[in-house]
Amino acid sequence: xxxxxxxxxxxxxxxxxxxxxxxxxxxxxxxxxxxxxxxxxxxxxxxxxxxxxxxxxxxxxxxxxxxxxxxxxxxxxxxxxxxxxxxxxxxxxxxxxxxxxxxxxxxxxxxxxxxxxxxxxxxxxxxxxxxxxxxxxxxxx
Numbered sequence: 743x744x745x746x747x748x749x750x751x752x753x754x755x756x757x758x759x760x761x762x763x764x765x766x767x768x769x770x771x772x773x774x775x776x777x778x779x780x781x782x783x784x785x786x787x788x789x790x791x792x793x794x795x796x797x798x799x800x801x802x803x804x805x806x807x808x809x810x811x812x813x814x815x816x817x818x819x820x821x822x823x824x825x826x827x828x829x830x831x832x833x834x835x836x837x838x839x840x841x842x843x844x845x846x847x848x849x850x851x852x853x854x855x856x857x858x859x860x861x862x863x864x865x866x867x868x869x870x871x872x873x874x875x876x877x878x879x880x881x882x883x
Contacts, residue, residue, distance in 0.1 A: 771857035829875035
């Protein structure tokens with residue numbers, strides 16, 4: 743009985759070991775840049791029963807929703823990494839709109855090869871260069 747349990751456990755563990763080491767990130771820099779752009783009207787699924795009066799209005803709405811998603815993504819990266827990977831301090835006082843603008847601009851300027859990487863990592867690298875951590879970690883309340 744014990745041998746059978748060990749064999750089953752080993753068989754279940756094998757697929758975990760066999761996963762590829764270089765998994766593609768869920769949100770790449772390229773995907774985030776794509777979400778920053780305008781939505782192509784021709785690619786919008788639209789019909790007479792759509793809540794939008796026209797394909798152009800639907801594309802505009804989806805573009806706005808994408809930009810709001812990017813805004814939320816950048817804010818989440820901010821909350822998860824501030825004081826750990828980059829720092830707000832008396833010397834460096836970035837405002838939220840500055841952080842977001844720097845992240846967006848840097849992503850738009852990056853080469854395609856770099857944009858294949860994780861978007862959060864790319865954003866943090868930009869912020870770390872501009873707002874490095876020194877001995878004064880974290881935001882003062």
